[in-house]
Amino acid sequence: MQFQISKDFVEKIQLLVEEHNNDELLLHLEELHHADIAEILDELSLDEATYIIKLLDSDKTAEVLMEIDEDDREKVLQNLNAQEIADEIEEMDTDDAADIIAELDRDIQQEVINNITDRDHAKDIIELLRYDEDSAGGLMAKELIKVNENWSVTGCMEEMRSQGENVTRVHSIYVVDNKGKLKGRLSLKDLITAPKDAHIADVYITKVDYVNVHTTGEEVARIMQKYDLEAIPVVDELGRLVGRVTIDDIVDFIREEAEKDYQMAAGISEDVQADDGLIQLTRARLPWLILGLLGGLGAVYVMQGFDEALKDYQVLFFFTPLIAAMAGNVGVQSSAIIVQGLANDSLKESLFSRLLKEVSLGLINGIALGLLVMVFGFITALPQLVSITVAVSILSVILVAALIGTFVPIILHKRGIDPAIATGPFITTSNDIFGIFLFFYISKLILGF
Amino acid sequence: MQFQISKDFVEKIQLLVEEHNNDELLLHLEELHHADIAEILDELSLDEATYIIKLLDSDKTAEVLMEIDEDDREKVLQNLNAQEIADEIEEMDTDDAADIIAELDRDIQQEVINNITDRDHAKDIIELLRYDEDSAGGLMAKELIKVNENWSVTGCMEEMRSQGENVTRVHSIYVVDNKGKLKGRLSLKDLITAPKDAHIADVYITKVDYVNVHTTGEEVARIMQKYDLEAIPVVDELGRLVGRVTIDDIVDFIREEAEKDYQMAAGISEDVQADDGLIQLTRARLPWLILGLLGGLGAVYVMQGFDEALKDYQVLFFFTPLIAAMAGNVGVQSSAIIVQGLANDSLKESLFSRLLKEVSLGLINGIALGLLVMVFGFITALPQLVSITVAVSILSVILVAALIGTFVPIILHKRGIDPAIATGPFITTSNDIFGIFLFFYISKLILGF
Numbered sequence: 001m002q003f004q005i006s007k008d009f010v011e012k013i014q015l016l017v018e019e020h021n022n023d024e025l026l027l028h029l030e031e032l033h034h035a036d037i038a039e040i041l042d043e044l045s046l047d048e049a050t051y052i053i054k055l056l057d058s059d060k061t062a063e064v065l066m067e068i069d070e071d072d073r074e075k076v077l078q079n080l081n082a083q084e085i086a087d088e089i090e091e092m093d094t095d096d097a098a099d100i101i102a103e104l105d106r107d108i109q110q111e112v113i114n115n116i117t118d119r120d121h122a123k124d125i126i127e128l129l130r131y132d133e134d135s136a137g138g139l140m141a142k143e144l145i146k147v148n149e150n151w152s153v154t155g156c157m158e159e160m161r162s163q164g165e166n167v168t169r170v171h172s173i174y175v176v177d178n179k180g181k182l183k184g185r186l187s188l189k190d191l192i193t194a195p196k197d198a199h200i201a202d203v204y205i206t207k208v209d210y211v212n213v214h215t216t217g218e219e220v221a222r223i224m225q226k227y228d229l230e231a232i233p234v235v236d237e238l239g240r241l242v243g244r245v246t247i248d249d250i251v252d253f254i255r256e257e258a259e260k261d262y263q264m265a266a267g268i269s270e271d272v273q274a275d276d277g278l279i280q281l282t283r284a285r286l287p288w289l290i291l292g293l294l295g296g297l298g299a300v301y302v303m304q305g306f307d308e309a310l311k312d313y314q315v316l317f318f319f320t321p322l323i324a325a326m327a328g329n330v331g332v333q334s335s336a337i338i339v340q341g342l343a344n345d346s347l348k349e350s351l352f353s354r355l356l357k358e359v360s361l362g363l364i365n366g367i368a369l370g371l372l373v374m375v376f377g378f379i380t381a382l383p384q385l386v387s388i389t390v391a392v393s394i395l396s397v398i399l400v401a402a403l404i405g406t407f408v409p410i411i412l413h414k415r416g417i418d419p420a421i422a423t424g425p426f427i428t429t430s431n432d433i434f435g436i437f438l439f440f441y442i443s444k445l446i447l448g449f
Numbered sequence: 450m451q452f453q454i455s456k457d458f459v460e461k462i463q464l465l466v467e468e469h470n471n472d473e474l475l476l477h478l479e480e481l482h483h484a485d486i487a488e489i490l491d492e493l494s495l496d497e498a499t500y501i502i503k504l505l506d507s508d509k510t511a512e513v514l515m516e517i518d519e520d521d522r523e524k525v526l527q528n529l530n531a532q533e534i535a536d537e538i539e540e541m542d543t544d545d546a547a548d549i550i551a552e553l554d555r556d557i558q559q560e561v562i563n564n565i566t567d568r569d570h571a572k573d574i575i576e577l578l579r580y581d582e583d584s585a586g587g588l589m590a591k592e593l594i595k596v597n598e599n600w601s602v603t604g605c606m607e608e609m610r611s612q613g614e615n616v617t618r619v620h621s622i623y624v625v626d627n628k629g630k631l632k633g634r635l636s637l638k639d640l641i642t643a644p645k646d647a648h649i650a651d652v653y654i655t656k657v658d659y660v661n662v663h664t665t666g667e668e669v670a671r672i673m674q675k676y677d678l679e680a681i682p683v684v685d686e687l688g689r690l691v692g693r694v695t696i697d698d699i700v701d702f703i704r705e706e707a708e709k710d711y712q713m714a715a716g717i718s719e720d721v722q723a724d725d726g727l728i729q730l731t732r733a734r735l736p737w738l739i740l741g742l743l744g745g746l747g748a749v750y751v752m753q754g755f756d757e758a759l760k761d762y763q764v765l766f767f768f769t770p771l772i773a774a775m776a777g778n779v780g781v782q783s784s785a786i787i788v789q790g791l792a793n794d795s796l797k798e799s800l801f802s803r804l805l806k807e808v809s810l811g812l813i814n815g816i817a818l819g820l821l822v823m824v825f826g827f828i829t830a831l832p833q834l835v836s837i838t839v840a841v842s843i844l845s846v847i848l849v850a851a852l853i854g855t856f857v858p859i860i861l862h863k864r865g866i867d868p869a870i871a872t873g874p875f876i877t878t879s880n881d882i883f884g885i886f887l888f889f890y891i892s893k894l895i896l897g898f
Contacts, residue, residue, distance in 0.1 A: 035677075188637045188638075192606070192609075192637075192641070225704070227482060228697040230679055230697075247696055247697075248677040248679075248696075251699075251700060254707075255674070255703060258708075259789060262710060262789065263785065265711065265714055266782055266784075266872065267778050268782055268785060272786070274787060274789070274790035282813050286817060288782070289778055290817075290818065292774045293774075293822070295771075295774060296774050297771065299770040299771060300771060303766075304767060307763070310759075314763075317766040318753060319745070319749060320766075321769050321885060322742065322748060322749060323745075325744060325777075326738065326741060326742065328777070329741045329874055330738065332716060332873075333716050333717055333737070333738075335715075337722070337723045340712070341723035347724070349723070349724055357730075361727060364727065364735075365734065365735050365738055368735060369739065372739065372742060425778055436770060
């Protein structure tokens with residue numbers, strides 16, 4: 001039953017656009033879900049996409065615009081004038097409208113806002129623009145259903161019908177007092193089953209989760225996940241109900257955050273996708289590679305400092321990639337677990353017990369791997385002292401790498417820096433150099449070159 | 450307004466458990482949200498947690514059990530007998546109940562099911578146990594509100610009140626025909642605003658997204674995200690409505706999948722958390738380190754094969770960690786982008802254009818980094834031919850690593866294997882060896898040792 005986008009269908013649409021065959025285009029597109037139309041537009045050229053946006057009704061295209069890729073949207077909007085953009089904005093929920101306007105250039109923003117006919121809508125949007133993008137205020141929409149605690153159930157049903165027009169999904173009905181302060185909530189089910197002559201004050205639920213406009217997006221996501229909420233009301237500094245955040249925005253938020261952390265761990269900055277352009281991809285990947293290169297050159301420098309070893313223990317140099325790999329892998333493992341623990345808010349142990357655990361883990365892993373190296377040394381007839389040197393180095397490198405991997409993200413987090421930056425190339429590079437230095441230093445101590 | 454768990458509070462609860470002060474315990478815990486109680490239980494010892502589970506009402510503890518850590522839950526359930534578990538199951542939604550029963554040992558499963566008093570509930574649970582855990586059938590709950598298309602609006606309101614008791618959140622009312630086939634949906638709002646004497650057939654919406662019991666969890670998540678759905682009905686092979694999947698389960702599913710991919714990229718298998726035990730953490734981390742170790746030993750072997758270079762070009766060996774780091778970083782970058790593209794279903798380019806793009810990217814990055822190495826060589830007075838060798842090797846290694854990183858996950862995906870396994874240690878290790886081999890091979894060609 002799902003619509004499946006096909007190459008044939010896209011080509012047909014392209015042909016119809018070329019022929020300016022509007023009737024046929026409308027016939028094909030009008031029945032589609034806006035998310036499907038967005039998927040088609042992502043396949044079209046900018047001109048073709050703009051043509052279709054201008055052709056379709058703005059109540060449809062407003063939703064389509066919210067679904068297409070951010071870069072594409074920016075370009076499409078550049079092809080529309082302020083009046084045309086305002087028409088789209090008029091049809092959007094306030095949260096989407098504010099997001100779109102925030103993406104526009106400063107000079108056109110004011111013009112678009114002036115062109116919005118519904119002044120209340122414009123006022124709501126301006127209010128939302130004040131908040132930080134990643135706060136509850138930035139994520140919330142103004143659309144919701146609120147009733148006064150002093151109303152009767154019948155009056156409330158009436159009011160609900162009129163307010164309901166602007167609200168796609170009701171979730172909860174929020175109850176406020178005369179000053180607009182949030183007092184509680186009511187489900188549609190409760191309202192239907194309540195006696196008709198009752199007052200809201202008699203039937204509403206006083207227990208209601210809410211967040212403040214300044215609550216961070218992470219915190220909103222955490223609360224909504226923990227309590228399985230589908231919407232959460234947002235209050236201002238005075239406790240007045242000013243909006244609500246719905247789960248669909250939080251789903252997008254969670255996915256984007258997870259993607260960002262994942263890319264960071266893989267050494268990709270900026271939010272890039274596989275089908276982005278070469279320049280964007282290079283900008284996201286090259287800086288991390290340069291970091292890795294500098295680390296590698298640092299390792300060259302470290303090894304030059306130990307070049308006396310080349311005379312008698314050349315074989316040690318064969319082991320440097322092994323040492324670097326161990327240091328890098330352990331560092332990433334440790335930091336990834338911490339970063340994820342911080343993101344989930346599941347890190348409850350004290351710093352000391354963390355330390356104890358990482359040291360124990362490092363000892364277990366280090367001894368196991370050290371023994372494997374001894375076996376390898378025995379089989380390949382390495383001088384025994386060299387085997388011991390490599391094994392001891394692996395153990396030490398693992399311990400140090402685990403501690404760096406654990407504490408760097410914790411320290412960054414405490415200082416308010418995103419700890420995810422500490423995973424990936426950052427940790428591998430620093431651990432590479434440090435590990436190689438430690439390796440040769442230990443070798444020098446044991447082998448005495 | 451959110452409950453904040455504190456050390457003092459946990460200690461107070463522990464003291465009350467020790468004193469068997471049930472009245473006080475109930476006083477403290479009864480008013481709390483089940484997710485908060487779960488958070489407290491996670492801090493307690495197994496015996497203390499079991500004590501509280503036995504003390505509280507099963508309508509509360511049923512929900513608490515769903516929220517606590519899976520390992521803890523398993524242990525708590527081992528302290529309950531079949532009748533006590535059945536009491537908990539009785540209070541759960543069918544999807545949660547089926548998940549819990551699936552976690553039990555086979556021999557106790559049957560006994561628990563036999564102890565469930567509500568036979569319809571038991572039947573529903575048994576039906577759900579048939580489906581794969583990660584399919585729509587395994588994710589869905591049987592609780593939903595369905596009405597027959599031939600009913601009147603008034604009759605429907607009546608029916609809804611009685612069915613509604615078992616359903617926490619209504620979302621949509623589903624419309625079926627006499628054979629139970631899904632025909633459409635109806636919102637509570639539509640029902641309230643419809644004329645009382647109308648028939649459901651006149652007012653329902655025929656356009657309804659649905660999935661089949663065998664649809665994969667990934668696909669369900671994709672559809673619900675794409676169309677911003679909060680619930681989706683599930684039909685069987687004959688198109689009959691058999692359950693629905695709600696967004697809260699999908700939110701958990703998305704988060705778990707993202708975490709799995711992230712851990713895989715960081716070289717951590719199994720689903721571990723920072724506060725898991727040493728054995729579990731070792732089991733999740735050591736295998737990947739052994740893989741890295743074997744890779745490192747492989748590199749030793751490769752370099753031994755090129756040991757003639759040691760006579761005249763010892764400096765080359767200082768560059769092996771650099772080459773390995775470049776190969777590893779590029780490989781992870783490329784594979785992470787592909788894995789994410791596959792997960793998002795946003796990979797629309799053809800294989801050939803992917804190839805072209807990766808080669809172009811590799812050329813840009815490789816030339817940039819190669820030039821940097823030339824500059825480094827100039828400053829540190831490296832023999833010019835050595836600088837050229839390293840630069841050319843970096844370019845080649847980046848190209849090869851990018852291709853491996855791109856195509857390994859694509860091939861794995863085509864063969865039905867989770868491509869995420871190709872990120873992290875797997876790709877870094879193979880790229881390390883390959884990169885080092887390529888480096889010395891190119892060195893031999895250029896420098897002729």
